[in-house]
Amino acid sequence: MKEKIQKINDYEWLLPKTARNGMNxxxxxxxxxxxxxxxxEDAVQQLTNVACLPGVVEPVIGLPDMHFGYGLPMxxxxxxxxxxxxxxxxxxxxxxxCGINSIRTNLTxxxxxxxxxxxxxxxxxxxxxxVGSKGKLRLNYNELDSVMTNGVxxxxxxxxxxxxxxxxxxxxxxxxxxxxxxxxxLAKKRGLPQLGTLGAGNHFLEIQKVSDIYDKEYxxxxxxxxxxxxxxxxxxxxxxxxxxxxxxxxxxxxxxxxKYNIQLPDRQLACAPVxxxxxxxxxxxMKCAVNYSFTNRLVMTQWIRETFEKVFKKSWExxxxxxxxxxxxxxxxxxxxxxxxYYVHRKGATRAFPDMPVLIAGTMGTASYICKGTExxxxxxxxxxxHGSGRAMSRHAALKQFRGEKVSDDLKEKGIVSKASxxxxxxxxxxxxxxxxxxxxxxxxxxxxxxxxxxxKPLGVLKG
Amino acid sequence: xxxxKFIDDLTSxxxxxxxxxxxxxxxxxxxxxxSSIICNIKKVGEEKSLSVELKGDSIEDLMVNWLQEIIAxxxxxxxxxxxxxxxxxxxxxxxxxxxxxxxxxxxxxxxVKGxxxxxxxxxxxxxxxKVTISLDI
Numbered sequence: 001m002k003e004k005i006q007k008i009n010d011y012e013w014l015l016p017k018t019a020r021n022g023m024n025x026x027x028x029x030x031x032x033x034x035x036x037x038x039x040x041e042d043a044v045q046q047l048t049n050v051a052c053l054p055g056v057v058e059p060v061i062g063l064p065d066m067h068f069g070y071g072l073p074m075x076x077x078x079x080x081x082x083x084x085x086x087x088x089x090x091x092x093x094x095x096x097x098c099g100i101n102s103i104r105t106n107l108t109x110x111x112x113x114x115x116x117x118x119x120x121x122x123x124x125x126x127x128x129x130x131v132g133s134k135g136k137l138r139l140n141y142n143e144l145d146s147v148m149t150n151g152v153x154x155x156x157x158x159x160x161x162x163x164x165x166x167x168x169x170x171x172x173x174x175x176x177x178x179x180x181x182x183x184x185x186l187a188k189k190r191g192l193p194q195l196g197t198l199g200a201g202n203h204f205l206e207i208q209k210v211s212d213i214y215d216k217e218y219x220x221x222x223x224x225x226x227x228x229x230x231x232x233x234x235x236x237x238x239x240x241x242x243x244x245x246x247x248x249x250x251x252x253x254x255x256x257x258x259k260y261n262i263q264l265p266d267r268q269l270a271c272a273p274v275x276x277x278x279x280x281x282x283x284x285x286m287k288c289a290v291n292y293s294f295t296n297r298l299v300m301t302q303w304i305r306e307t308f309e310k311v312f313k314k315s316w317e318x319x320x321x322x323x324x325x326x327x328x329x330x331x332x333x334x335x336x337x338x339x340x341x342y343y344v345h346r347k348g349a350t351r352a353f354p355d356m357p358v359l360i361a362g363t364m365g366t367a368s369y370i371c372k373g374t375e376x377x378x379x380x381x382x383x384x385x386x387h388g389s390g391r392a393m394s395r396h397a398a399l400k401q402f403r404g405e406k407v408s409d410d411l412k413e414k415g416i417v418s419k420a421s422x423x424x425x426x427x428x429x430x431x432x433x434x435x436x437x438x439x440x441x442x443x444x445x446x447x448x449x450x451x452x453x454x455x456x457k458p459l460g461v462l463k464g
Numbered sequence: 465x466x467x468x469k470f471i472d473d474l475t476s477x478x479x480x481x482x483x484x485x486x487x488x489x490x491x492x493x494x495x496x497x498x499s500s501i502i503c504n505i506k507k508v509g510e511e512k513s514l515s516v517e518l519k520g521d522s523i524e525d526l527m528v529n530w531l532q533e534i535i536a537x538x539x540x541x542x543x544x545x546x547x548x549x550x551x552x553x554x555x556x557x558x559x560x561x562x563x564x565x566x567x568x569x570x571x572x573x574x575x576v577k578g579x580x581x582x583x584x585x586x587x588x589x590x591x592x593x594k595v596t597i598s599l600d601i
Contacts, residue, residue, distance in 0.1 A: 070477070070580050070600050094577035094600045131502055132572025134542060190539040200575040201601050240539035243577045247532055250578075267581050395601060396472040396479075421572050428574070464575070 001044045005029070005036070011447035012380070014059075015048065022265060023051040025058035030381065030447045035064045035439050038392065043073040049265040050078045055085025055274070057342055061381045063349055064443035065390030065435065070094065071268030074348030074391075077384040080274065082334060082341040086262070087279040088271035089249035089286075091345040093330045096246060096286055097293035098203075098237030099170075100359040100387075101301055102324035102370065107312070109209040109228040112459060116417045119207070119311045120460045126307040127205060127300055128197040129464040130421025137196045137299065144191055148180045151291035152298045160295075160302040161323075169326040170351060173294040175333075178287035184248045187285075191241030191292060196299040200421065200464030202388075202429060203236040204361075205304070208368060208456035215453045218372055222324050222357065224454050231324065231456055232304060233368055234297055235361055236464075242289035249282040274343055286332060297326060324370070325357040329387045337378055344382050350450075352377040352385035358450040360441060361388040364418065364461040365411055365431035369441050371450035385450035389437035395428045402430040411461065420463035429463055465592070468497035478576075479583065479598045487523070488550040490586075490593040491530055491558065495548040498531050501599065503544035504571045510547050510563035518558045524586045526558055527595055531579045534562070542567045576601060 004019040008028075013036055017023035027047040029036060043066055050072050051060045057079040066075030071090040080086055105112075112119070128135050139147065146154045152173030155161050166173050180188075198205065210229045213219045224231070238245075253270035256262075256278035262271065272278035301323065305316035312319060327350050335344045352358045352373030362368040366389070377383050393401070404423025407430045411418045420426050444450045468482040480497045484490030499505050516533055520526025534545060545564035552559040582598040 070578075070582065130569055130572045131538065131575045132544070132567045132569040134567065186536055186540070190536060193542065194539065200572075201577075240536070244536060247578050394472055395477075396470055400472075421569055424573065 001048060002041055011443055015044065017051060020048055023048055025051050025056050025060060027051050027062065028059040029062040029066070030443055030449060031064040032439060032443045032446070035435065035443055038435065039066060040068050043068040046072045047076060049269060050076070050091065052265045053086055053269065053271065054262060055081040057081060061384065063386040064440040065348065065386040065388050067390050067392065069347065071266055072347060075386060077344065077346050077349045077382055079342035079344045079382045082274060082343060085274050085343055086271040087274050087283050087332060087343055088269060088345060089246055089253050089282050090268050090270040091347060092246070092286060092332050093347050094243050094246045095237040095330055096242035096289035097328045098330045099293065099297065099326065099328040100361055101234045101297045101326040102359050103232040103234070103301055103304065103321055104223045104324050105230045105232070105308070106320040107230045109230060109459065112207060112230045115311050116460050120417045120419050120462060122307050122311055123205060123304065124419045124462050126303045127462065129462060130200045132421065133197065135193045135195060135197045139192050139195055141188065144188055145180045147195065147292055147295045148183065148288035149178050149291065150174060151294045155295045155298040161298040165298055165301065165323045168323040169294055170328050173298065173326065175287040175290050177284060178291050179284035180288055182281045182285040183245060183288050187241055187244035187248060190244050194239040194241060195292065195296055196303070197239060198236050198300065198464045199239055200425065203464045204364065205462040206233045206364070206458050207460035208233055209459055210454055211367065211457045212455040215372070215451065218453050222370065223320070223322060224324070230459070233361060234300060234304070236297060237330070238289040238293035239296065241292050245285050245289045249285060252278055253282060283332065290328065290331060294326065325359060327351060327357070327359050335383065337383055342382065346384055348387050349384045350387045351383055352381070352450045353383045354378065358385045360386060360437070362437035363389055363431040363434045364429060364458060364463065365414065365416065366437050368437070368456045369452060370454040371441070371444065372453050373450050374448055376448040377450060380447070381449050385444045386440055389434040389440050391433055392435045393433040398428045398430055398433045399424065402427040402432065416458050416461060418461040425463045467493040477598055477601050479596070482595050482597065484593045485591065487553045487593060490595060491527065491550050491553060492548045494527060494531060494595055494597060495534055498534055498576065498599070499545050501573050501576055502538055503573045505546050507571050508544045508546035509565045511565050512543065513561050513563045514541065516560045516562060520556050523555050524584055526556060527586055528579045528584070530558055531597065535576050535578070538567070544571055574601060
């Protein structure tokens, strides 16, 4: 399939709908040549599968962090007609509203470096990480219902975060229309003990220093004024609650595919017509997971603040630990773009509306970025950009190639203090398992869909 | 005969094959493969047991439901599992007793988000069964 890709310019590539039978629209990949060459054939094939779905709007987008995933690549965006299209649990994936919060401080790198060896273990104790840790919050069913419908407003009412945090979160931290009656008892049971937990896999908490500021004016608006200023990045999702909602609706929508006679090139792209019960029920349930995840990140944000207070002996307000912004990676949203409404499915992709922050995570040994969205993103990618550097190596291969202890030692040599729930996490998430974040961010910057604002380098890393 | 084998195939996820001389053995070995990702299964005891009963639309569907049930039980009962005794199994029904101990960070592996349909296949080769499973990590 890759041989059918045509160059539009140095950062945009077309896979025309004539590339194979059944494609309703073109697919497009945003990447420089080096990244394009590294994208797996199977991932490109997956993009063309999405282009076969009913009501899909041109084009289906692959972003430079794209890699083979469940049904469609991670790092992909597809938009569907708001009347004739579909809503797909498969296109959103298992980790609903996996996303990132960025938190700023007024601490300098020197102040933080001195305390890193105390700070990283203290954070590790404060934030339950990994599959073996128990959450500190135990919700009852009424509280969980409130989290599902009210999102971060529940957190603020219960002493986690402030109204300022709400304003600095995509969707103000709460999608309206979430309906707990559309969520299974099993999903709720999984959600009760897990609010305020990081999870594992690629989820992380990172202490970063600002290494470069490209857009001083915009950075200032975000409260980032100095090189060497310290920021915090938190990456996690809706935990078992969201995984179960995805699992439940993949089954429901697989049946809907037969019921509505939808031709699927891959059964993993389970979906239902936008106005069907199976489509709208998923959308209402997905919003519950979205709101849970926003709340999860804000609860942990507050615990991060409290930990900094203990270590630095100052209040978090004195350290100006405000949310820079919080964004989603895996989500379906009804959005108005250039006057038209679409169900935009972002999987491993970030909203990049004009002048809105875009947070892009690197690996535990490399840089991360804050960018800003653009008008061009509305024209080209349904207002979307990449979400990270994107995996380049399987976990299995990573375990063969890297030793966790060595990965941690290598980070130490770079001055990065790290802690994970086990050594395996270090090996599986080694920086060498990922694409070069610099190439990825250069691609979205040069394609004009999100522009570099700030570059951060890691100082301390916690992995689940 | 080996119980299961991990295959280097998926960029972000995990693919394994499990084997068995019977469906009971196949389902038991598949659960061991899954559990060995979630925890250090060799160090997990059998102090607590749970009964599981499941249905499926087909034998493959039953396998997905079985593995999905174990993933959910890790969250809801906060346990790691090390032993899976399949009591009864048919094309669409399964009864099992599973054994384990409370979760603990020192025995933890990684979070499995879900069982996917990618390359899902349950087949009988001569007198043996084989299943291919991919997991979203």
